[in-house]
Structures are given as structure tokens and as C-alpha cells.
Amino acid sequence: MTEREITSPVALCLPGGDLNPDAVGWSRTPMHDTSGIGGGIRDRGRNKRWEYWAIVSPTHIVSITVSSLDYAAVHGFWVHDRRTGVTIDRGKVGGPWTATLPPSLGAGPATAKMRGLEIEITEVRGATKITAKAPGLSVCISAEREAEHESMAVVVPWSKRRFQYTVKDVVRPATGHIEIDGVGTDLENAWSVLDHGRGRWHHNVRWNWAAAVGHTDGHLVGLQFGARWTEGTGMTENALIVDGHATKISEQLRWDYDLEQPMKPWRIVGTDVDVTLTPEYDHRSRTNLGPIGTRGDQVFGTFDGWIRVDGARIEITSLFGWAEDVANRW
Structure with a gap:
């Protein structure tokens, strides 16, 4: 997957309201x-x-x-x-x-x-x-x-x-x-x-999002991962932020978890990522108003595993954050 880096200001929309192709990146x-x-x-x-x-x-x-x-x-x-x-x-x-x-x-x-x-x-x-x-x-x-x-x-x-x-x-x-x-x-x-x-x-949408931040293995690390909602678009929202520098991950990561048992571990895996979230708290949201509704599990806990940035492996130990599965009719 090739994702274009944008380095100068750009308008998201064209004058008529459509997406500006130059904004994609x-x-x-x-x-x-x-x-x-x-x-x-x-x-x-x-x-x-x-x-x-x-x-x-x-x-x-x-x-x-x-x-x-x-x-x-x-x-x-x-x-x-x-x-x-x-x-x-x-x-x-x-x-x-x-x-x-x-x-x-x-x-x-x-x-x-x-x-x-x-x-x-x-x-x-x-x-x-x-x-x-x-x-x-x-x-x-x-x-x-x-x-x-x-x-x-x-x-x-x-x-x-x-x-x-x-x-x-x-x-x-x-x-x-x-x-x-x-x-x-x-x-x-x-x-x-x-x-x-x-x-x-769109009216119906489902997404995954995971984030975590803290000091580990001598580095200040931020994890930023997403899934489902970006599939088929040519873009991802996956990135690693290490010591203030962002590294883009241009691949869809694999998420393994059991939505029926969200307090079991969540694992996220890719070429340069292998981390597992051990949950301690599930913030559940459930609303059903006919055509409008939300079902969400935002599971907080600690991440362990490893990431790789510029060829160097960084151990992830007890990095606090969350992973979520959300479905909206909105």
C-alpha cells in the first residue's frame, strides 16, 4: 500500500463540497x-x-x-x-x-x-x-x-x-x-x-481503534491503530509515534479478539507490530432508537509485545491504553 504524505496546507473539500483529490493522504x-x-x-x-x-x-x-x-x-x-x-x-x-x-x-x-x-x-x-x-x-x-x-x-x-x-x-x-x-x-x-x-x-459504519502511550524500553512511545472503516480506501490510520517522531504503517493490521468476551486479550499484529492488550475495564455503550443506534466496547488495559521502527525492535511493556469495537447507525 502506498500512501501519499502531505506536507503543505490543503482544503479537504472542493468549492462544491466534494472531496478534494489533492487532500487524500x-x-x-x-x-x-x-x-x-x-x-x-x-x-x-x-x-x-x-x-x-x-x-x-x-x-x-x-x-x-x-x-x-x-x-x-x-x-x-x-x-x-x-x-x-x-x-x-x-x-x-x-x-x-x-x-x-x-x-x-x-x-x-x-x-x-x-x-x-x-x-x-x-x-x-x-x-x-x-x-x-x-x-x-x-x-x-x-x-x-x-x-x-x-x-x-x-x-x-x-x-x-x-x-x-x-x-x-x-x-x-x-x-x-x-x-x-x-x-x-x-x-x-x-x-x-x-x-x-x-x-x-455512511449511515452504517463499524470501526476499530486502539491507542496507548507511555515510556517503555528507553523510549516515549505512542501506538495508533485502526481497522475496518479504512478497508478498501487505500489509506490506513496506523502509525507509531516514538520519541516525538511519527512512522506511518501502510498496511492493514490484523486484529484478534472475541467481541462476545471483550475482557479476553486483544491482539494486533502486522509486519512491524505484535502487541496484546490485557483488559482491566470495558466501557460499554448501547443505544437503540430505531434507525439510530450505537454498540460499542472500549476496553482499557495494558499493552505488551513489540514494535519495529527503522529496523530497530522496541519492547512494549505495560503500556496503558485501549482498543475498541464500535458500530454506529447514524
């Missing part, structure tokens, strides 16, 4: 102007925009989402205490007016405002500030952004009218504070992961 830093998504009446109902952040630490997992599906907004906010196994979920579904999303990554704040839930994601110097408030739960987190660090940005083309731009930024040190029912905890040794998405999707 991948980049180490965000290069795409995605302002053509979400405006006007072109393909109403198919435009999907979101900012998703996961923050992991030895004590907590925090998940925050601001999203617009055109006809509705789905906002996520949950915190899992790894020490006690308790999860508090304050996510809500509202009208599209409850979400504000920037036209392109970093071009403005992302906010969700509803009764009982407020989220604000703003870019500040050298970091992204993430705050969320709901009854009995609040977080304030700073996801640090080093000037020279690389991420993985990819345009996945299904057709000229159906396509997705994603930025997976998996190696972002995090600091911050969580408050649950008036009891506060400072996050220590924490990492944050961004999934920025802009595109036009």
Missing part, C-alpha cells in the same frame, strides 16, 4: 482546512464533526466528547476510578445547537452547553485546556503540546461524497484536577489523546 501535523464540512445543505445528516479527548493516569480515566451529527449533538463526559472500579457518566444527547465546533483544528473553541453539562475545549499557548462540569463531577485538564511533536492526520476516501479526516494525537502529557462530589484529586503521570474528526459518513 496523511501528514505528521494537521495540514487540512476542513471548513467545508458542516455548512450549507450539502448531504445534510451525513456531516459528522467531533473533538474527543481521553486522559489516562494510574488512578483515573477521563473521557470528554463534543460532537455534532448534523441532526443532533452527542456529548460525552465520564470518569472511571481505576482504584475502586466506579464509573460516573454524565454524557447527554441534545440538539445540534448545543455544540460549537471550530471549522478546522485549532481555529476556535469547542463547546457543549446543556442543562446539567458544560464542556469547553480551547487552545492556549503550548497546550489545550479542557474543562467539563456536570452535577457532582468536574475536571480541568491541560494537554501539553510540544512544538516539534508529531501526530497522525489522515484523509480516508470512500467516494467523492463520503470521506473522513481524522487527527489522532496520542502523545500529549497531561496535568489537571478531578473533583467528584466535592472530593478533589490531582492527576499525576497522566497522558491525553485527541481524536479530531471531520467528514461525511
Whole structure:
């Protein structure tokens, strides 16, 4: 598989709204102007925009989402205490007016405002500030952004009218504070992961996503893997981020897991990847509203195995992250 690297700014959409062929490829830093998504009446109902952040630490997992599906907004906010196994979920579904999303990554704040839930994601110097408030739960987190660090940005083309731009930024040190029912905890040794998405999707879709970050074998390593949704497009979202440098994996990786028993190990294998996730927590999502619905298992745990970058093997030992299988009717 040959994937083109994009090294200069490019518009995701042509003036009429179709996919710009020159936008298809991948980049180490965000290069795409995605302002053509979400405006006007072109393909109403198919435009999907979101900012998703996961923050992991030895004590907590925090998940925050601001999203617009055109006809509705789905906002996520949950915190899992790894020490006690308790999860508090304050996510809500509202009208599209409850979400504000920037036209392109970093071009403005992302906010969700509803009764009982407020989220604000703003870019500040050298970091992204993430705050969320709901009854009995609040977080304030700073996801640090080093000037020279690389991420993985990819345009996945299904057709000229159906396509997705994603930025997976998996190696972002995090600091911050969580408050649950008036009891506060400072996050220590924490990492944050961004999934920025802009595109036009089919109604039925299923995907895999896995990410992990931490220090292992003398390196700072980020794992970024995906499957199913990119098949047949000539693109993948697979990458390794080692010591700040992104290495693109231009092959579909093999995923082995049992969705009927998601707490069993998940294995991801390729020419330069062989890692296994040992689960400790499955965050399940199930909704069924007739034509609209979601079924998801996001399984958190530790990765072990090995990766290879520029011919050098790196041992992966107890790298914390997740793997997921999600099916949406949206």
C-alpha cells in the first residue's frame, strides 16, 4: 500500500463540497482546512464533526466528547476510578445547537452547553485546556503540546461524497484536577489523546481503534491503530509515534479478539507490530432508537509485545491504553 504524505496546507473539500483529490493522504501535523464540512445543505445528516479527548493516569480515566451529527449533538463526559472500579457518566444527547465546533483544528473553541453539562475545549499557548462540569463531577485538564511533536492526520476516501479526516494525537502529557462530589484529586503521570474528526459518513459504519502511550524500553512511545472503516480506501490510520517522531504503517493490521468476551486479550499484529492488550475495564455503550443506534466496547488495559521502527525492535511493556469495537447507525 502506498500512501501519499502531505506536507503543505490543503482544503479537504472542493468549492462544491466534494472531496478534494489533492487532500487524500496523511501528514505528521494537521495540514487540512476542513471548513467545508458542516455548512450549507450539502448531504445534510451525513456531516459528522467531533473533538474527543481521553486522559489516562494510574488512578483515573477521563473521557470528554463534543460532537455534532448534523441532526443532533452527542456529548460525552465520564470518569472511571481505576482504584475502586466506579464509573460516573454524565454524557447527554441534545440538539445540534448545543455544540460549537471550530471549522478546522485549532481555529476556535469547542463547546457543549446543556442543562446539567458544560464542556469547553480551547487552545492556549503550548497546550489545550479542557474543562467539563456536570452535577457532582468536574475536571480541568491541560494537554501539553510540544512544538516539534508529531501526530497522525489522515484523509480516508470512500467516494467523492463520503470521506473522513481524522487527527489522532496520542502523545500529549497531561496535568489537571478531578473533583467528584466535592472530593478533589490531582492527576499525576497522566497522558491525553485527541481524536479530531471531520467528514461525511455512511449511515452504517463499524470501526476499530486502539491507542496507548507511555515510556517503555528507553523510549516515549505512542501506538495508533485502526481497522475496518479504512478497508478498501487505500489509506490506513496506523502509525507509531516514538520519541516525538511519527512512522506511518501502510498496511492493514490484523486484529484478534472475541467481541462476545471483550475482557479476553486483544491482539494486533502486522509486519512491524505484535502487541496484546490485557483488559482491566470495558466501557460499554448501547443505544437503540430505531434507525439510530450505537454498540460499542472500549476496553482499557495494558499493552505488551513489540514494535519495529527503522529496523530497530522496541519492547512494549505495560503500556496503558485501549482498543475498541464500535458500530454506529447514524
